[in-house]
Amino acid sequence: MKKALILHSGGQDSTTCLVWALSKFAEVETISFDYGQRHRIELECAEKIAKEVGVKNTVIKVGDIFSQMGKNALTDTSVAIAESGHEKNKSLPTTFVPGRNLFFLTIAGSFAYGRGIHDLVTGVCQTDYSGYPDCRDDTVRAMESALRKGMDYDISIHTPLMFLTKADTVRIMRDHGKLDLLKYSHTCYEGARPACGKCPACVLRLRGFAESGEKDPLEYATH
Amino acid sequence: MKKALILHSGGQDSTTCLVWALSKFAEVETISFDYGQRHRIELECAEKIAKEVGVKNTVIKVGDIFSQMGKNALTDTSVAIAESGHEKNKSLPTTFVPGRNLFFLTIAGSFAYGRGIHDLVTGVCQTDYSGYPDCRDDTVRAMESALRKGMDYDISIHTPLMFLTKADTVRIMRDHGKLDLLKYSHTCYEGARPACGKCPACVLRLRGFAESGEKDPLEYATH
Numbered sequence: 001m002k003k004a005l006i007l008h009s010g011g012q013d014s015t016t017c018l019v020w021a022l023s024k025f026a027e028v029e030t031i032s033f034d035y036g037q038r039h040r041i042e043l044e045c046a047e048k049i050a051k052e053v054g055v056k057n058t059v060i061k062v063g064d065i066f067s068q069m070g071k072n073a074l075t076d077t078s079v080a081i082a083e084s085g086h087e088k089n090k091s092l093p094t095t096f097v098p099g100r101n102l103f104f105l106t107i108a109g110s111f112a113y114g115r116g117i118h119d120l121v122t123g124v125c126q127t128d129y130s131g132y133p134d135c136r137d138d139t140v141r142a143m144e145s146a147l148r149k150g151m152d153y154d155i156s157i158h159t160p161l162m163f164l165t166k167a168d169t170v171r172i173m174r175d176h177g178k179l180d181l182l183k184y185s186h187t188c189y190e191g192a193r194p195a196c197g198k199c200p201a202c203v204l205r206l207r208g209f210a211e212s213g214e215k216d217p218l219e220y221a222t223h
Numbered sequence: 224m225k226k227a228l229i230l231h232s233g234g235q236d237s238t239t240c241l242v243w244a245l246s247k248f249a250e251v252e253t254i255s256f257d258y259g260q261r262h263r264i265e266l267e268c269a270e271k272i273a274k275e276v277g278v279k280n281t282v283i284k285v286g287d288i289f290s291q292m293g294k295n296a297l298t299d300t301s302v303a304i305a306e307s308g309h310e311k312n313k314s315l316p317t318t319f320v321p322g323r324n325l326f327f328l329t330i331a332g333s334f335a336y337g338r339g340i341h342d343l344v345t346g347v348c349q350t351d352y353s354g355y356p357d358c359r360d361d362t363v364r365a366m367e368s369a370l371r372k373g374m375d376y377d378i379s380i381h382t383p384l385m386f387l388t389k390a391d392t393v394r395i396m397r398d399h400g401k402l403d404l405l406k407y408s409h410t411c412y413e414g415a416r417p418a419c420g421k422c423p424a425c426v427l428r429l430r431g432f433a434e435s436g437e438k439d440p441l442e443y444a445t446h
Contacts, residue, residue, distance in 0.1 A: 060288070060291050060292075061286065061287075061288075061291065062285070062286070062288060063284065063285070063286045065283070065284075065285060065330070068283050068284065068334075069283075069330065069333045069334050069337055070333070070334070070336075070337030097333070098332070098333045098336040098337065098373075098374040098376065099329050099332055099333040099336070099370065099373050099374050100333075101373065102329045102332075102369055102370065102373045103326075103329050103330065103333070106322050106325045106326050106329050107288070107292065107326065109321070109322055109325075110292045110293070110320070110321045110322040110323075110326070111291075111292050111293070113293075113321040113322070114292055114293030114321065133372060133373055133374060133375035134372075134373035134374070136372065138372050139369065139372040139373040142365065142368040142369040142372050142373070143369040143373065145365040145368070145369070146325055146362060146365035146366040146368070146369045147322065147325065148365075149356060149357075149359065149361050149362040149365050150321075150322050150324065150325045150356055150357035150362040150365070150366065151321040151322050151325075151356060151357070152356035153321065
C-alpha cells in the first residue's frame with residue numbers, strides 16, 4: 001500500500017498533482033502551510049479540494065516565519081506585487097521568498113517520516129517558474145538528496161508538472177475527467193473570488209486553458 | 224568585509240563555532256531558534272554569550288512546528304529522553320526530530336540571503352553524532368547544494384567541528400583564550416543550572432574536558 005503526501009497550496013498545479021497522485025498511489029493525503037499568506041482563501045481551497053476527493057488534509061501552522069526572514073509581497077501588504085524588482089535580484093518577482101520551497105519540502109519530509117510515507121508530490125514547474133530558483137528540477141533533486149541523507153530515510157519527491165506547460169497541466173485534469181475540480185482551486189494574485197482575470201497569475205492560467213482548448217471552470221469577474 | 228552567521232543553540236559546540244568564526248570573519252552575528260524547547264535556558268544562554276562577545280543575536284520563533292510534525296522528547300514532556308528507542312528507528316535517541324538541522328539550515332540560509340551573508344557556521348559534528356543523520360558531513364553538503372540552487376545564491380556552510388572530538392573542541396576554546404566563555408553555555412539534557420553532571424550530554428561534555436586536560440568552567444551540581 002504505497003501512500004503519497006501532496007503539498008497542496010490550494011492552486012491549480014497542486015490540485016493537478018493531487019489528481020495525478022490519486023491515480024498512481026493506493027493512499028493519498030495532503031499537507032498545506034499556514035504562513036500568514038495574505039490570501040487566506042488558498043487554505044480554504046486546499047481544504048475544500050481535499051474534501052471533494054475524500055482525502056485528509058493537514059494544515060501546518062508556521063506562523064510569521066517568512067516575515068521574520070525578511071520582507072516579501074506574499075505576506076507583507078506594504079510590498080507591492082510586481083513581476084520583477086526584488087530588492088536583491090531585480091530579475092526576481094517581489095513575491096520571492098528565498099528558499100520557500102526548501103522550507104516546505106523539509107517540513108513535508110519530516111511529516112512524511114512520522115507517518116511512514118516515502119513519496120512526496122509537489123507541483124513545482126520549471127517551465128513557467130517566473131524566475132523562482134527553488135522550483136527548478138536541480139533544486140528539487142538536491143533537496144531530495146538532503147532529505148534522504150538528513151533523515152536516513154528512503155524518500156522521493158515527485159514533480160509530475162516539472163517540464164509541462166500550463167496547457168499540458170490542463171490536459172492532465174481533462175484526461176482524468178477532473179477538470180471541474182479546478183473550480184475550487186485558487187490562482188488569482190489579488191485574492192479575488194471571482195478571480196480578477198487580469199493579474200499575471202490569472203493571465204497565465206487563462207492562457208493555459210486557451211491553449212489546451214478547454215474552458216476554465218473557475219468563475220472570473222472579467223473574461 | 225566577510226560576514227558570517229552562526230547557528231547558536233546556546234551549547235558548547237555552537238559557542239566554540241562562534242569563537243572560531245570571530246577569528247576568521249570580519250563580522251559575525253548569531254541566530255537562535257525558539258521552537259518551544261523544553262529548556263528555555265538554552266535561548267538565554269545564546270543571548271548571554273552573544274552579548275559577552277559583542278555580536279547581534281536574532282531569535283527566530285518557529286512556534287510548535289516540531290510537535291506538529293510528530294512527538295519527540297525535545298519538546299514533548301510526555302516523551303522520556305532515552306539514548307535509543309526512537310519509535311521508528313530503535314538505534315536513534317528519542318530526542319531525534321527528523322530533519323531538524325535541515326529545517327534550521329534552511330531558515331538560516333534564507334535569513335542570510337536577506338542580509339547579504341554568504342557564510343553559515345554550524346557546530347554539527349559527525350564524531351559523536353549520537354546517530355543523528357542530519358549532523359553528518361554528507362547531509363550538510365547536500366543541504367548546502369540545495370540552498371545554493373534553491374536560492375540561486377553563493378552560500379557556504381562551515382562545520383569546523385565536524386571531524387573533531389569533544390576534547391579537540393575544548394582545545395579550540397583554550398587556544399583562543401576563551402575557555403571561560405563556556406561557563407555560559409548550556410549542555411545538560413535535564414535543563415539544570417547548575418548542570419546535573421550525570422545525563423548523557425553532561426557526561427559527554429565532562430569526558431571531553433577530562434581528555435583535553437582542561438577544567439570545565441561550568442557549574443555542576445555533582446562532580
